Every structure is written in C-alpha cells, then in structure tokens.
Amino acid sequence: MPTAQSPAVALEEVRRTYRVGRPVEALAGVSLALPRGSYTAVMGPSGSGKSTLMNLVGCLDSPTEGRIEIDGRPVTGIEDRARTRIRGESIGFVFQTFNLMPRLTAIENVALPLVFRDVSRADRRDRARDLLDRVGLGDRADHHPNELSGGQRQRVAIARALANDPAILLADEPTGNLDSETGARILDLFDEIHAAGNTVLVVSHERHVAERAERIVHLLDGTIERIEAVDGDETEAGGDDGRTEPVEVEE
Amino acid sequence: MKPVQSLRMSWRAIRGHRLRSTLTTLGVIIGVAAVITFVTLGASLQEDILVEVGSEEASNIYVWVGPEDTNQGGPGFGAEPVFTSADVAGIDDLDSVENAIPYTIWLTENVQYRDQSVTRQEALRVTDPSYVADEEFADGGPYDPGENEAVLTPSAAAMFATNVTVGDTITVTTVGGPVDLEVVGILATDDSLSPTESFSTSPRIYTSPEDVGASRFLFLIVDAGDPTAVDRAREDTLAYLNDESEASGSLPSNYGFQLQTAEELLGQLEEILDLLTGFVSGIALISLVVGAIGIANIMLVSVTERTREIGIMKAVGAQNRDVLQLFLTEAVILGLIGAILGTGLGAVVGYAAIEFIGIDAYVFPTFWAGIAILVGILVGVVAGLYPAWDAARTDPIDALRYE
Numbered sequence: 001m002p003t004a005q006s007p008a009v010a011l012e013e014v015r016r017t018y019r020v021g022r023p024v025e026a027l028a029g030v031s032l033a034l035p036r037g038s039y040t041a042v043m044g045p046s047g048s049g050k051s052t053l054m055n056l057v058g059c060l061d062s063p064t065e066g067r068i069e070i071d072g073r074p075v076t077g078i079e080d081r082a083r084t085r086i087r088g089e090s091i092g093f094v095f096q097t098f099n100l101m102p103r104l105t106a107i108e109n110v111a112l113p114l115v116f117r118d119v120s121r122a123d124r125r126d127r128a129r130d131l132l133d134r135v136g137l138g139d140r141a142d143h144h145p146n147e148l149s150g151g152q153r154q155r156v157a158i159a160r161a162l163a164n165d166p167a168i169l170l171a172d173e174p175t176g177n178l179d180s181e182t183g184a185r186i187l188d189l190f191d192e193i194h195a196a197g198n199t200v201l202v203v204s205h206e207r208h209v210a211e212r213a214e215r216i217v218h219l220l221d222g223t224i225e226r227i228e229a230v231d232g233d234e235t236e237a238g239g240d241d242g243r244t245e246p247v248e249v250e251e
Numbered sequence: 252m253k254p255v256q257s258l259r260m261s262w263r264a265i266r267g268h269r270l271r272s273t274l275t276t277l278g279v280i281i282g283v284a285a286v287i288t289f290v291t292l293g294a295s296l297q298e299d300i301l302v303e304v305g306s307e308e309a310s311n312i313y314v315w316v317g318p319e320d321t322n323q324g325g326p327g328f329g330a331e332p333v334f335t336s337a338d339v340a341g342i343d344d345l346d347s348v349e350n351a352i353p354y355t356i357w358l359t360e361n362v363q364y365r366d367q368s369v370t371r372q373e374a375l376r377v378t379d380p381s382y383v384a385d386e387e388f389a390d391g392g393p394y395d396p397g398e399n400e401a402v403l404t405p406s407a408a409a410m411f412a413t414n415v416t417v418g419d420t421i422t423v424t425t426v427g428g429p430v431d432l433e434v435v436g437i438l439a440t441d442d443s444l445s446p447t448e449s450f451s452t453s454p455r456i457y458t459s460p461e462d463v464g465a466s467r468f469l470f471l472i473v474d475a476g477d478p479t480a481v482d483r484a485r486e487d488t489l490a491y492l493n494d495e496s497e498a499s500g501s502l503p504s505n506y507g508f509q510l511q512t513a514e515e516l517l518g519q520l521e522e523i524l525d526l527l528t529g530f531v532s533g534i535a536l537i538s539l540v541v542g543a544i545g546i547a548n549i550m551l552v553s554v555t556e557r558t559r560e561i562g563i564m565k566a567v568g569a570q571n572r573d574v575l576q577l578f579l580t581e582a583v584i585l586g587l588i589g590a591i592l593g594t595g596l597g598a599v600v601g602y603a604a605i606e607f608i609g610i611d612a613y614v615f616p617t618f619w620a621g622i623a624i625l626v627g628i629l630v631g632v633v634a635g636l637y638p639a640w641d642a643a644r645t646d647p648i649d650a651l652r653y654e
Binding site: 060061101115117157160164 | 252253256260264267448559560563565566567569570573647648651
C-alpha cells in the first residue's frame with residue numbers, strides 16, 4: 001500500500017539485459033528514488049540507457065534483475081495484467097511525437113485512459129474538459145489532432161497524461177518536435193504541473209530542458225554517472241561499480 | 252472496457268475507411284444475397300401455389316392406385332384406371348365427403364376438325380364439369396354433362412390449321428368409335444388445373460364421361476369441403492375403397508390405393524425446393540469463406556496500420572483483452588454489415604426475379620434473414636480472431652516506436 005513515506009518511484013539495483021545475439025546490458029544496476037512532488041530530469045548520450053529507464057519506470061518493460069516500486073507498490077515480478085493496470089492508473093506518458101489517436105477529438109484523446117477504467121461517459125467528459133481548461137485548450141475540445149498545432153497537440157497529450165491523476169508524469173523529449181518558443185511554453189506548463197504537486201520525470205538531451213528540473217540524473221553506459229542539483233551542487237555517483245544510493249532531493 | 256464503448260470506437264474506425272470497409276464486406280454481401288434471393292424465390296413460389304391450391308383445393312384429396320411402398324414419381328405414378336362410376340357415387344355419399352369427381356385420360360386415336368385429323372392419344376380428359384367450372388374462360392363457359400359438349404385449352408384450340416372457336420364441332424375417335432362434341436368454352440390459359448395434370452401445359456379437351464362412354468377412371472378427386480375435415484375424409488375414403496369399392500376387386504397385384512392431400516403434394520414440392528436451396532447454399536458458403544478471408548486480410552492490414560494506436564492505447568492502460576475486444580468488434584461489425592446489406596440486396600433481387608417470372612406472391616424469408624445475420628456475426632468472429640489476437644499481443648514499446 002502507498003504510504004506517506006514511500007517515494008513516487010523507487011528503483012533498486014535495476015538491470016536490464018537485451019539479448020540480440022550477445023547480451024547487451026542497457027541498464028547495469030541503477031538505484032534511484034523519485035520523491036513525491038519532485039521534478040527530475042534524465043540526461044545522457046544515446047545508448048546510455050535513457051529509453052530503457054523510461055520504459056521500466058513506465059511499466060512498459062520489466063527489469064532482468066532488481067526491484068521497482070511505483071507509489072509504494074512493487075511492479076516487478078507481477079503479471080502483465082497487473083502491470084498494465086498500474087500503468088493505466090499511476091503513469092502518465094508524454095511523448096516527443098505526441099502520440100494522439102488521430103480519429104479521436106482532443107477531448108476524446110484526453111478521456112481515453114478513463115475508457116479503459118470503465119469510467120462513465122459523462123464523468124469522462126467532465127474530467128477531460130477540466131483538464132483541457134487547465135492546459136489552456138478549453139476551446140479546442142472538439143478538434144481533431146490534425147486541426148491542432150504542435151504545441152496544442154502536446155498540451156492535449158499532457159492533459160491526457162494527467163487524466164488518471166498519476167503518481168508520476170513521464171515525459172520523453174517533450175519539446176523535441178517543437179520550436180523553441182512553443183517548447184518553452186510547454187516547459188512552463190510542466191513547471192505549473194510540478195508546482196501543483198505532481199511528480200515529474202523528464203528525459204531530454206537538451207540542457208535547457210533538463211535545467212527546468214530540480215535535479216538532473218546523468219546516465220552513461222547504463223549507469224548513473226552523477227546526479228546534479230540544478231542550483232549547481234553535484235553529487236558524484238557511488239563506487240566503481242556505478243551504483244548509487246537513493247538520493248533524496250533537499251526541499 | 253465496456254462493450255458499448257468498443258462498439259463506438261470500432262464503428263468509428265470502420266467509418267474512417269468507408270470504401271475499404273464496403274469492398275471488404277462484398278464477399279459476405281454476395282454470399283448472403285445469393286441465399287436470400289433464392290430462398291425468397293422458393294418461399295414465394297410455394298406461397299403462390301399454396302394460394303392457388305389453398306383457396307379451392309386445400310380440402311382436396313387426390314386418389315389413384317399405384318405400386319405399393321413407393322413414394323416417388325408424384326401423383327398418378329403407375330396409375331391404372333380402376334375406379335368406376337359406382338365408386339365415385341359411393342364416395343360422394345360418404346358423410347365426411349362433400350363432393351367426389353372422377354378424372355381420367357380417355358385414350359383417343361385422333362381428333363378431327365373440319366376434315367383435318369390430328370393424332371392425339373392423351374388430349375381427351377374426362378371429368379365432371381365442376382372441374383373446370385371455376386376456371387377463367389377466354390370464351391364461352393363450362394360444359395353440361397350428357398350434352399356432347401367440350402371445353403378446350405387454348406393450345407388445343409390451336410391444334411388445327413384453323414383455330415377452333417366456341418360453337419364449332421370437333422370429332423374425337425375413341426375405342427367406342429367417333430363422337431361429335433360441341434365446343435362450348437375455351438380456357439384462358441394452358442396452366443394445369445390440378446396435380447392430376449402434373450403441372451403440364453399440353454393441349455387438353457375436357458368433356459363428361461357420359462359423352463364418350465368412359466366407365467373406368469385413373470383418378471378420384473375427393474373434396475372434404477373444409478381443410479380441417481381432410482383427415483377424416485381421407486380415412487373414410489380409404490376405408491370405403493378397401494372394403495366396398497369395385498376398384499378394390501380390379502387392383503393389380505402389389506398395387507395399393509394412393510391418397511394424397513394438396514398439402515402432401517406441396518410437401519413434395521418443398522423437398523425439391525429444399526434440395527435446390529441446399530445447392531445454392533453450398534455456393535453461398537464458398538462466397539462466405541472468401542468473404543471471411545477478405546475480412547481477415549483487411550483486418551491484418553488494419554492492425555499493422557494502427558500499430559502505433561495500439562501502442563498508445565496500451566500505454567494509457569488498455570489491457571490485451573481491451574485491444575482484442577476492439578478489433579474483434581470491428582470484424583464482427585464488418586460481417587454484420589455484409590449480412591444486412593446482403594439480406595437487403597437479396598430481398599430486392601428476389602423481388603425482381605419474382606416480378607420477372609410472374610409469381611403472384613412475395614414472401615420475405617424472415618427466418619433465413621435471421622440466419623444470415625447470425626452467419627454474418629460468425630464470419631466476423633472467425634475472420635477477426637487471428638488479427639485481433641495479433642493486435643492484442645503487440646508490444647507497446649515497439650508499437651510506440653513504429654512509424
């Protein structure tokens with residue numbers, strides 16, 4: 001059961017090995033805790049394990065070894081159905097390519113996660129309308145994605161990610177497909193969402209995006225290289241094996 | 252996910268590809284339409300005959316003697332002229348029988364008109380005037396018994412170089428020698444007037460037994476008066492024939508009395524129709540299999556096209572079962588649309604065919620329409636099962652990366 005003490009996300013000695021011919025270790029033992037209400041960025045060159053980390057935290061994938069808890073609930077060693085349920089209830093995804101359903105309107109896209117939780121149609125509409133208002137798109141509710149600008153699409157995606165009031169909002173290069181001005185406004189929205197008490201994890205290779213967070217986790221070759229607090233202080237990663245103790249952010 | 256929701260989402264996906272969806276269902280449409288057309292045709296034909304037979308002849312029993320233990324060949328198969336005028340009178344007197352009349356083919360050597368002789372062995376039909384009394388006449392009317400009068404079918408009137416008209420006299424030469432008959436009526440059509448004529452349209456000359464000295468008959472037509480009284484009349488007639496009739500004395504060996512009601516005769520027609528329906532259904536089945544493959548094929552394409560959407564749905568919490576349900580629903584809707592359109596098309600084509608052939612009744616086969624809808628659903632399920640399973644097991648990580 002989630003307790004007040006349990007972090008939003010906790011990873012313990014997480015390894016993920018892919019077998020394509022010879023084994024490739026995408027994550028080689030990562031321990032990390034994301035406290036409730038924190039705003040964390042993950043940076044690293046391609047192949048550093050960013051995507052793997054994202055998929056594991058997002059319950060899209062299972063680690064080869066180690067333990068992951070979301071909202072105090074273990075998501076490792078459980079069956080696929082249960083993992084999917086936790087994904088629907090506790091994770092909100094924001095993608096670089098927005099990933100909206102092309103045939104659904106903005107409001108229907110936002111309400112989509114609620115469909116799979118059998119929320120009634122009226123309740124879904126109410127909730128989706130609130131969220132669209134919150135991201136500033138109340139007047140675009142009945143537009144299809146192809147009638148919206150990139151920034152508007154990403155706002156719809158963010159509203160959708162918040163539909164189930166998730167324990168953590170996962171954003172993978174959320175400004176990657178946007179011009180800098182639109183991107184900045186999306187990042188402002190993340191700031192607002194964080195300020196409202198949500199836990200946010202952003203993956204980006206852009207420094208200015210990562211700097212919006214409270215701290216930046218630098219990944220290299222499947223291990224945490226260092227954790228940087230955005231005010232300038234740095235925490236070096238632990239011993240030679242690259243493991244890190246869970247790090248709490250100073251409030 | 253609630254079924255109504257998956258219905259809504261699947262319907263939207265189908266509407267997104269209107270032309271493709273329509274073409275996909277074509278196989279099912281054609282298969283179902285073929286069956287519905289034929290069944291409509293068959294049922295209407297049956298109804299038409301039923302109305303024709305039903306109004307006047309539903310209470311009729313057709314009696315002849317034929318080989319025992321045979322139920323083939325239809326009415327009159329192997330019939331022998333054994334019934335006498337006394338038998339007709341005896342059955343006519345039975346309480347449960349309203350009317351009994353004889354009917355036979357009285358062999359002729361030839362038929363003459365104005366010095367022209369035509370060889371016709373089976374043209375002369377000897378029966379009671381009531382047999383033709385209710386028919387539609389092109390000219391004139393029924394004959395009176397014992398007055399040397401005759402009624403001709405249109406083709407019989409046209410057998411000679413000059414057309415026979417009412418008031419003319421023709422000469423028929425039978426075993427008893429030539430007999431002059433005055434033509435008093437010509438029928439409107441050549442259609443057979445009862446099952447004793449085996450639905451034939453050959454030239455026929457009707458006259459009464461007295462005029463040609465006919466004393467033995469192939470058939471008895473027994474009218475019970477009311478369709479509900481048929482069973483009793485049938486029993487009584489059979490009892491009379493076995494116990495009291497003169498016919499029982501001249502029964503050839505291994506022969507028995509054959510009694511069939513109009514209803515039973517219809518039953519035989521039904522058997523033939525069922526056989527044909529089975530044949531057409533076989534062809535339709537092939538069409539439905541092709542239709543199912545078409546749906547399965549387009550569903551597989553659809554699953555591939557929407558890989559990314561499947562990834563999105565799974566990312567926001569769709570279970571495998573939800574995805575399965577969505578795609579299966581889509582396939583079932585396609586099958587159902589095919590069945591509904593096919594039923595409509597079949598009803599229209601069936602109607603057109605009935606108009607073309609000239610059948611007077613139109614019966615829409617509700618039962619078969621129901622079967623068609625069920626088949627549509629079944630085709631959808633069978634065709635959609637593999638694609639839906641394929642969609643359900645899609646890995647969300649790969650799917651989200653899919654371009």
